[in-house]
Amino acid sequence: MSIRLRGVSRRYGRDTALDAVDMHVHAGDVYGFIGHNGAGKTTTLRIVLGLVRPARGSEVRIDGHDPRANPRIRRALGGLIERPGFFDSRSARHNLRMLARLQNLTGVDAEVDRVLGLVGLSEVANRRAGALSQGMRQRLGLAQALLGQPRYLVLDEPQNGLDPEGMQQLRELLRGIARAGTTVLLSSHLLSEVADLCTRIGVLHRGRMLVEAPTDRLLAGGAQRFRLDTDDNRAAEAQLRQLGIESTVQEDGALLFFGPVDAPAAVTALARQGRAIRSFGTAAATLEQIYLQHTRSAARRSEPASGAAPDDPKADLPALRGSVRRVVRYELTRLAGPVTVVALAAPAAVGIAEILQRTAHRAQASAEVRAGTLASATDFTAFEGLGRALGAGLPLLAVVLAGLASQSLAGELGGGTLRNVLIRPLRRVEVAFGKLIGLWAVGLAGYAATAGATAAVAGMCADYGDLVEILSTNHTPFPLQSAAEVLPHLSPALLSPVVPLLAFTTLGFLVGALARTAATAMAAVVSTVVGLELLRAVARPRGLEHWLLGPYLPSPLARGSRLDAFVEIASGVNNPTLRYSDTEVWVPAAWLLVCATLAALALRRRDVA
Numbered sequence: 001m002s003i004r005l006r007g008v009s010r011r012y013g014r015d016t017a018l019d020a021v022d023m024h025v026h027a028g029d030v031y032g033f034i035g036h037n038g039a040g041k042t043t044t045l046r047i048v049l050g051l052v053r054p055a056r057g058s059e060v061r062i063d064g065h066d067p068r069a070n071p072r073i074r075r076a077l078g079g080l081i082e083r084p085g086f087f088d089s090r091s092a093r094h095n096l097r098m099l100a101r102l103q104n105l106t107g108v109d110a111e112v113d114r115v116l117g118l119v120g121l122s123e124v125a126n127r128r129a130g131a132l133s134q135g136m137r138q139r140l141g142l143a144q145a146l147l148g149q150p151r152y153l154v155l156d157e158p159q160n161g162l163d164p165e166g167m168q169q170l171r172e173l174l175r176g177i178a179r180a181g182t183t184v185l186l187s188s189h190l191l192s193e194v195a196d197l198c199t200r201i202g203v204l205h206r207g208r209m210l211v212e213a214p215t216d217r218l219l220a221g222g223a224q225r226f227r228l229d230t231d232d233n234r235a236a237e238a239q240l241r242q243l244g245i246e247s248t249v250q251e252d253g254a255l256l257f258f259g260p261v262d263a264p265a266a267v268t269a270l271a272r273q274g275r276a277i278r279s280f281g282t283a284a285a286t287l288e289q290i291y292l293q294h295t296r297s298a299a300r301r302s303e304p305a306s307g308a309a310p311d312d313p314k315a316d317l318p319a320l321r322g323s324v325r326r327v328v329r330y331e332l333t334r335l336a337g338p339v340t341v342v343a344l345a346a347p348a349a350v351g352i353a354e355i356l357q358r359t360a361h362r363a364q365a366s367a368e369v370r371a372g373t374l375a376s377a378t379d380f381t382a383f384e385g386l387g388r389a390l391g392a393g394l395p396l397l398a399v400v401l402a403g404l405a406s407q408s409l410a411g412e413l414g415g416g417t418l419r420n421v422l423i424r425p426l427r428r429v430e431v432a433f434g435k436l437i438g439l440w441a442v443g444l445a446g447y448a449a450t451a452g453a454t455a456a457v458a459g460m461c462a463d464y465g466d467l468v469e470i471l472s473t474n475h476t477p478f479p480l481q482s483a484a485e486v487l488p489h490l491s492p493a494l495l496s497p498v499v500p501l502l503a504f505t506t507l508g509f510l511v512g513a514l515a516r517t518a519a520t521a522m523a524a525v526v527s528t529v530v531g532l533e534l535l536r537a538v539a540r541p542r543g544l545e546h547w548l549l550g551p552y553l554p555s556p557l558a559r560g561s562r563l564d565a566f567v568e569i570a571s572g573v574n575n576p577t578l579r580y581s582d583t584e585v586w587v588p589a590a591w592l593l594v595c596a597t598l599a600a601l602a603l604r605r606r607d608v609a
Helices: 041-049 071-076 092-102 108-118 134-146 164-179 191-197 215-220 233-242 263-272 287-297 323-335 338-371 382-415 417-422 428-461 483-495 498-514 518-539 562-570 586-605
Strands: 002-012 015-026 030-034 059-062 077-080 152-156 183-188 200-205 208-214 225-230 247-249 255-258 277-282 376-378 467-471 477-481
Touching: 002 041, 002 183, 015 041, 015 183, 015 200, 030 041, 030 164, 030 191, 041 059, 041 077, 041 152, 041 183, 059 071, 071 077, 077 134, 092 108, 092 134, 092 323, 092 417, 108 134, 134 152, 134 164, 164 183, 164 191, 183 191, 200 215, 208 215, 225 233, 225 263, 233 247, 233 255, 233 263, 263 277, 323 382, 323 428, 338 382, 338 428, 382 417, 382 428, 382 483, 382 498, 382 518, 382 562, 417 428, 428 498, 428 586, 483 562, 498 518, 498 586
Parallel strands: 015 208, 030 183, 030 200, 077 152, 152 183
Antiparallel strands: 002 015, 002 059, 200 208, 225 255, 225 277, 247 255, 376 467, 467 477
8 A cells, every 4th residue: 555656757848857756655654755946846746646647657556556547546545736726706615515526425515524624614614715815725725635535645835825823733634634544745845844744755856866765764864964163164164075075054154064974084174274163063963954965965865665565456446437427517516607607698698689679670661661661571570580589699609608618628727626626536538528518518508598588589579470571552461471381490490500509619628628728728719710710711612611610500701501591481582591401410510529539638638737
């Protein structure tokens, strides 16, 4: 039972972040992972949690299992990496409940209350996460890592943002967790905290593991240390280095140098060179001194516990059931809010405005016919109003759905909440398709709301009846087309936008899977949708327009969709224009499948900071 890394490497471009790192965290350890900023500590912990892919040939094992190949083992892990991310508009309790359900925990409310109590946030559990102080957010991040009582707790600088009282509470909490049997792996730049808390320490320097050993053995072993005070310790430091002796001036001004050396001979040599010796003696080792000794010498050494055997994979991992369903629920909960409601209401509002404009135009034409200034006017039916309303609102709905989908990954990545999702026992392909299904459900709901609202308003402003023409001579309605002739075309027209809208949603999701920031994703989505529409003018003369998504939805730039044809039928046109009827289903479906597959592959290979 352990976390074991063998030969783990990672490069970012030409820079080597990790160089063949070996690490062994034994069950029951409180393992302190120390190193300077940029040493590679956070990258290592991200690899342990499965957020970052190591280089080929690296080996990461949790209780003998590869966490990327078998995400079920991540049930044993809880993690907090850098700044914790949460949905600021939701309460602390709501954020934890979302993650607990995603993790398929039983007794969600009781578990959330337990971890809130552990980190001291019970009194602010119902406060919005965005209103919490930095220290409280750090505690909330620790709370989400503790959900499900993981066997291994992986913490990256957990003391960040905590005041002295909070740091003391953190130490007590981690000691209590360790006593209860949880193994703790934490990185820190506060060496005093690590020495006081940890039972085992690893020192990372420029991507290489210099030393790994039990804390007491590390403090007791190594080179002998001597403390010296002279009339000029800076000059004495330079003189010792000329003699090949590593030394450093401490904060209190005293000079510390390391053995194995002939210390009396070194002191005698300094005295002969004119240094006045004030005091000399041995010095107790501190973790900071050991750290400086190892990093300055950059001498790689590993001291694993004796008798440690490699872990054999355990076969008793619980099966993952309902993973996609849990991600769907998470995504729908994430999207539930005023921003989504307003965004989905906008296309319906545009459609209703189109109906009201047509109604006003009809009233004006009827008045002119009655006054005799207009010979005749074609009446306005609810069928035509519905068709024109959808024609006005659906282009906007396509952009809205693509934009919302682009934020599913890019927005969560920027907000830091995607890390919380991906460290759960879920395959990334399950995360991708669970999110997509949730987005498709929102897309269908948005289309249903747009169609329902515009159909209702059209019915209030006109009749779903026959199309007639009003003559000025006797004001007698002249029938042009019966409702029975229009009705067979209504269902195909209403169903025709469904697959194209879902395809635009999936396209937006793909853009979000590739983008680095939420703003970049949104800009890329708008540019892509507009660019595809403008591309129609180039593709049409070459006979390639049917391969695009635009022809299958109404557009202000071109006509030819089934919904456009329905508007013409409802207006009394005998030969409506309908392009690409043979491809109106399978081409958008092909776009949907290709974009979904590419998005899943992109998420699977993506590193999450």
